[in-house]
Amino acid sequence: MNVLDQARAVGDAVLYEGYLLYPYRASARKNRVRWQWGVLVPPSYASAEIGEHASARVECVLEPLERTILRVKLRFLGARTRPGTEWDEGVEHEVDFELPLSELPAEEPFRVHELAGVLTARVDPLDGPFGGARLRVEVHNTTSWPSDGVREHALRHALLAAHLVLSVDTGHFLSMLDPPEWAKPAVETCKQERLWPVLIGDTSRSTVVLASPIILYDDPAIAPESPGDLFDGTEIDEILTLRTMTLTDEEKREARATDPRAAAIVDRVDAMPPELLERLHGAVRSVRPVEPSVVVAGVRVAEGSRVRLRPNLRGTDAQDMFLVGKTATVRVVLSDVDGVTYLAVTLDEDPAADLQHEHGRYRYFSPDEIEPLEVAE
Structure with a gap:
């Protein structure tokens, strides 16, 4: 999958996040209050007091070249009542813009059926010897609609789940989460309003940025185990x-x-084979195996070591209080994305410990939450 396809896949999840929540019926209470983020209402309905806005803005830092061309893809849903029902369904829309950086600032009006808007873009060189520039892109809903004060009516004249895919043909964008040292002052001055920029395809620099109404990490991706959209939460x-x-x-x-x-x-679930359902049972990607051992209180602890649990009772899992003093066996030494070490263990008193290990089901503790009992062979 190339970076633009990856951006589209994640963008699709943004488009339909919460679009239709389980149990997927129009009569369900949770499906009567919809369209909660990425909503750009017509100006006549916009009001900061009620938290409704007609525009969104994203700023990011890039290192362009002399003839860099910025391509912007605006994606959103438009709401319409499904014929013969009271259900408002979403219709996908895309608007493409091609903007040479040398011709910015620019103001580009667009119209999609009864919806009207303006996309603006500008680029400003950064001060200092390192080069680089700050890019600002804004989207405004300019649809003319005499507001009647009813949100459900305003939503039919709104851009829903609006987001942008920004790409450059030469040069690259920098991470806003972990920029190089020289770019940090510029990143700190960037202002985001209802859109958040993340890199696609890398975590340091990339030619593609997704500006999402949902805050994401750099290089987000759809889990390969997922058989299709479920539109619900995470x-x-x-x-x-x-x-x-x-x-x-x-x-x-x-x-x-x-x-x-x-x-x-419903059709997909009805036809789902058992092996596909089993694949959904879980995958761990936030931690990875590291060095084969870690030293705790001067003792090497590795796979096979027996330990006594001394969990921090101020941690996030209140049920850890029931594990104080119990013995366990270390199965894996792991590290998370921040480089923090954890020990994956199974309880010695658990008759299904070997089965848990076979399926990769562990309890996780930091080194300061265990007491070594014996060293692994």
């Missing part, structure tokens, strides 16, 4: 799939009648 695929399986035939009929995407979810 895509907790297994539990949502299992819950969908419990719908009655009548509930499934209502879900299929609500929206074509809901029908696709």
